[in-house]
Amino acid sequence: MAESMQARIDAMFRRDKLWAFGFVLVLWAVLAFVFFSVNPLIPDNTMRVVIAVAAVVLGLFNTASIVAMISHYSHDKNFIYELDIRHLDEARHH
Template sequence: MREDIKKRMNEMYLRDCFMAWFDVVFLWAVVIFVLIAILGIVQDSNIRLVLYVASFMLMLFNTASVFAMTRHFKEDKEFIYGLDIKHLDANRAAKNNR
């Protein structure tokens, strides 16, 4: 495989990983902010427990899914990003031929 295509695939992979993990961090911040705001209103200890557990489960499963997704992207990098690059190059060539 050509080096320029490998470089482009790696750049796309790193960008996707960065954005995925940025979204996870952003979700954690939002969930924690909302949890703190809601806990100031809720007085019932049972509801507070449900809020803690639900927030933890949401963040746990979302983080695990992003971890699995980025690992899958790394394993199938050539197929996933090779196809993207092929289509991007074809679209660019079609635009230039107009």
């Protein structure tokens, strides 16, 4: 049972990590799309640079927060996911 539980924990962690990094990729794609969509509407090059820097800073902070979240989850994954799995198993039996 312990190996089965560990395998389930590892699978849930891999899936969550995949979703998190997928979110980061989509975020960067959306930031680029929005910037290039509004780029022709920006009248001033200084404003264009400010908007580009703001988009990059936003992307970097969100990327860093997701990486930090995954790092914390990897250290506490047994506690986090074992509790989730036990609750899912209980709900499935009711």
